[in-house]
Amino acid sequence: MKRSIHIEAPVEKVFDLVKNPSYMPEGVTMHFEVTDVKKTDEGVGTSYSWVSKTPVLRMEGFDVYTEFVPNQRITDRSSSSMAGDITISFEPEGSGTKVTMESNSRSLWRFPPLRQLADFVKGMTAGRYLPAVKAEIETPKPAGSPKATDDAG
Template sequence: MPYRQSLHIEAPVEKVFDAFRDPRTWRDVAASGVSFGDTHCTPEGLGTHYTWIANLAGIRLHGFNVYTEFVPNRRITDRSSLSLEGTWTYEFEPEGSGTRLTMENRSGGLWRLWPLELLLARATAASHGPVFEKVKAKLESGQ
């Protein structure tokens, strides 16, 4: 059971997509204990990559993520070097005067065992839900 969240953002698809195309956007809204390091954005989006560090229950995690799929104004797939973090897929669809943003996270390795995956999905919802609400508020305020 992967983590999946969908929300409406009252902003055009292009604006929402642009916020996700550049991983540096996350620095302003990241959860406490998460920091971002080197970031390289490619002009075509595919191959954009970045490093991050997170403290999870006293354990320091280091990750490297890369955009493995990039369809302008439609979809970004962001794959992590860490099986716990897995693969994030972001989908952008016009909805009324705004955008329907759907995010899905699929972990890798042993985390794919359903009891662990369920536990991880709940933890992801608790940690990432507030981050996505911050992204929503930032985009809707025009920042």
């Protein structure tokens, strides 16, 4: 699964927001909850736990940032083989930033038709997440309201 979007904001602003494992754009509900975030100064080694919020299929996982290049790339490796590795890349594009999410499944999830199922699920998540990040960053905030980056640190 690979999805890209253009966000009309500098790379640094987009990266600073997205690098926080707890960050969720306004109006997006995900089917999992992030807990136990432990950040490192270097970025690599930042970790968190997650649990699905769906009543039918309960999944839990532990993720670690295995690659962290400020303003360029974050790779997140999950203990869940279905979740696999997700890399978010940031690159200047015109007057804004191109953000690309790419996932690589592991274990049996690499083989069709399981790969297609995992890509479908991850594609739905990216399809909600990336446009919501774009909307949050590009929509002007009313005076006196908290900025999107205030709790992204």
